[in-house]
Amino acid sequence: MERVDIMKTKERVSIIMPAYNSAAYISDSILSVIKQEFQDWHLYIIDDASTDDTSKIVASISDSDSRITYLCQLNNRGVATARNIGIEKCTGQYIAFLDSDDIWEPSKLKSQVSYLDQGYDVVCSHYALFINDPDNIIDVRTGPFRIDYSRMLRGNCIGNLTGIYNRRNLGKVIQKKCGHEDYLMWLELLSCSGYAICVQQVLARYRVSSNSLSANKLKAASWQWSIYRNHLKFNFIKSAYYLSCYGLNAVLKRW
Secondary structure: OOEEOOOOOOOOEEEEEEEOOOOOOHHHHHHHHHOOOOOOEEEEEEEOOOOOOHHHHHHHHHOOOOOEEEEEOOOOOOHHHHHHHHHHHOOOOEEEEOOOOOEEOOOHHHHHHHHHHOOOOEEEEEEEEEOOOOOOEEEEEOOOOEEEHHHHHOOOOOOOOOOEEEHHHHOEEOOOOOOOHHHHHHHHHHHHHOEEEEEEEEEEEEEOOOOOHHHOHHHHHHHHHHHHHHHOOOOHHHHHHHHHHHHHHHHHHOO
16 A cells, blocks of 8 residues: 655544445534544545535535535545545544444544554444444444454454544555455554554444445455455465455354
8 A cells, every 4th residue: 555645733633534425424424523522633525526415415514614624526436545535635643534424422532542642553443333323223343452463364353434543653554446445454554553452432333234335245255355365465375264264253243
């Protein structure tokens, strides 16, 4: 992954939110940022050429909050490119991610920034899965308190909507346009930091839908294989070992 030079900090936390035809949910996502107990943030919304009312809804909120920057792309280029535009533009010491249909708990940033300020470079948390109504929780995804690079190779322990990292120490990491682009990004960050700390609380809620990119398990497994073989350059046996670990972890998550 390509790194980008660090720019002068203007906000403590930069939040990257890609959006595409998100009119139905994006207001809830933005409001969950505005309601954060930790308020020193800036939200970068990158509209990936939406054809619905996403821009109008964002404008109705951002007009009264200067901490929101709206960037609209003329052509649809995919979620990785949208996030990269936000990563390149942002200036915060810490970088976090929230998709336009997911939600943060009010204490999310406050809890994680406290760990970052103690010297940890990558922090994530538990998160809940919901369908339609954010209160309709169908599952909770958890992780160990300490997540090292070896553990991450066996399966993703960092939900992208929960992850935050210190770009002052690790630099900016650009996402490659591939399946599981966020997983590949967190792997590279952990290869630099050594490990991540997982706050043992549910600090975010992930919306599950039939349109979710990760809903197709066979496609997800093929993406995982591609990461091992094409990006990490593992040999066949090593790739097969980690893919089997990935499959086992996926089964255990849903047990």
